[in-house]
Amino acid sequence: MDLKTAYYIGIMSGTSLDGIDAVLADFSSSPPFLLQTCYLSYDSELRGRLLDLNHPGNDELHRAAMLGNELARRYAEAVTGLLNKCGVEPRQITAIGCHGQTVRHCPESERGYTIQLCNPALLAELTGITVVADFRSRDIAAGGQGAPLVPVFHQILFQDSQVHRVIANIGGISNLTSLTPNGEVTGFDCGPGNIMMDAWCLHHTGKPYDENGAWAEFGRVIPELLEKLLALQFFSLAPPKSTGRELFNLVWLESYLSGDEKPADVQATLLQLTVAGIAGAVLAYFPDAAEIYLCGGGARNTALVARLRMALPGRKVELTDSVGVDADWLEAFAFAWLARQVISGVPASLPAVTGARGARLLGAIYPG
Ligand SMILES: Nc1ncnc2c1ncn2[C@@H]1O[C@H](COP(=O)(O)OP(=O)(O)OP(=O)(O)O)[C@@H](O)[C@H]1O
Numbered sequence: 001m002d003l004k005t006a007y008y009i010g011i012m013s014g015t016s017l018d019g020i021d022a023v024l025a026d027f028s029s030s031p032p033f034l035l036q037t038c039y040l041s042y043d044s045e046l047r048g049r050l051l052d053l054n055h056p057g058n059d060e061l062h063r064a065a066m067l068g069n070e071l072a073r074r075y076a077e078a079v080t081g082l083l084n085k086c087g088v089e090p091r092q093i094t095a096i097g098c099h100g101q102t103v104r105h106c107p108e109s110e111r112g113y114t115i116q117l118c119n120p121a122l123l124a125e126l127t128g129i130t131v132v133a134d135f136r137s138r139d140i141a142a143g144g145q146g147a148p149l150v151p152v153f154h155q156i157l158f159q160d161s162q163v164h165r166v167i168a169n170i171g172g173i174s175n176l177t178s179l180t181p182n183g184e185v186t187g188f189d190c191g192p193g194n195i196m197m198d199a200w201c202l203h204h205t206g207k208p209y210d211e212n213g214a215w216a217e218f219g220r221v222i223p224e225l226l227e228k229l230l231a232l233q234f235f236s237l238a239p240p241k242s243t244g245r246e247l248f249n250l251v252w253l254e255s256y257l258s259g260d261e262k263p264a265d266v267q268a269t270l271l272q273l274t275v276a277g278i279a280g281a282v283l284a285y286f287p288d289a290a291e292i293y294l295c296g297g298g299a300r301n302t303a304l305v306a307r308l309r310m311a312l313p314g315r316k317v318e319l320t321d322s323v324g325v326d327a328d329w330l331e332a333f334a335f336a337w338l339a340r341q342v343i344s345g346v347p348a349s350l351p352a353v354t355g356a357r358g359a360r361l362l363g364a365i366y367p368g
């Protein structure tokens with residue numbers, strides 16, 4: 001296979017709003033592998049402007065378009081950083097799979113839609129590389145959730161012929177992929193990942209996240225609050241399902257607070273909410289899974305991982321690092337692969353996961 005068809009870049013900036021993960025992937029061998037990675041964090045100004053889009057008005061269409069341009073510039077910087085690190089030329093890259101920044105996700109109903117901000121035309125112009133963007137809309141148009149899309153890539157990397165495995169991605173939102181030994185793949189969003197912990201932590205300490213759950217460990221879970229939060233209909237809804245900031249946000253949390261709670265206790269409760277969302281879904285839908293592999297930034301939160309192990313006794317709970325793929329780069333890697341599927345004309349969606357009427361080619365191509 002010539003280089004031009006084997007090298008793809010994947011760019012993910014997820015619901016945590018922490019920054020940009022970019023990877024250079026080589027698909028010339030099976031399994032594919034990562035050649036280089038690059039992370040660019042968002043500054044608080046950009047994060048604030050993205051969060052402000054949740055407040056309608058003040059010419060939000062203009063604000064969104066300006067942010068799409070700004071993101072394209074930052075993604076282009078990440079591409080340059082990535083290529084400079086390994087001395088690869090833009091002309092050697094077949095395409096960039098750019099997820100964009102989710103700012104709305106409303107997949108339900110025939111009028112469903114999802115918005116991942118980025119100006120892909122500008123990104124193609126700035127890099128000279130073909131860009132694949134807007135991966136989710138076609139699946140929603142076909143009646144699906146448009147998310148999660150990564151389970152099919154989890155299958156390629158982690159399917160085992162003997163053991164039922166579950167992959168738990170703990171990003172802003174948490175999502176599960178079930179891989180049975182006979183090759184069945186299912187998956188769905190199961191609740192918050194870091195989104196609520198991050199929001200509460202920022203609000204009370206000014207820090208973007210609670211490193212290793214240290215602050216949460218300082219507090220005590222408030223059982224009545226946890227119970228109220230877990231009563232949210234989303235948790236009992238049968239898959240297919242996906243979610244985002246529309247459901248999980250501070251306004252929702254604050255509607256259950258009296259104001260007398262200790263902030264650290266609320267943080268402990270939010271950590272336990274993430275654990276309960278993941279463990280509850282594993283036990284309800286995949287009770288036979290013997291191995292659970294964690295990825296996404298939440299997999300680096302040692303307190304969260306310890307609590308998950310307690311909530312899933314008798315099962316192996318490890319990071320995907322232990323089966324050969326760095327937990328921090330899996331999603332960006334997946335979008336490099338998804339770009340390759342589109343360029344190759346191969347449908348990549350899994351109707352069994354998203355609930356769509358059929359598999360579709362995902363993504364729009366902006367030639368370089
Ligand atoms: N050591 C750590 N302790 C606690 N939390 C951590 C640690 N390292 C990373 N995180 C959390 O991980 C988040 C980033 O995770 P990730 O990059 O997977 O999010 P994402 O790209 O937004 O994911 P998704 O698209 O799946 O929502 C940070 O915002 C932070 O909350």
Ligand SMILES: CC(=O)N[C@H]1[C@@H]2OC[C@@H](O2)[C@@H](O)[C@@H]1O[C@H](C)C(=O)O
Pocket residue numbers: 014015102105114146147148149150151169171172173174175189242243244331
């Ligand atoms: C709409 C959207 O951006 N969804 C993300 C988000 O982050 C985690 C979870 O919610 C998952 O459904 C999805 O991302 C991963 C990459 C996916 O599509 O598999």
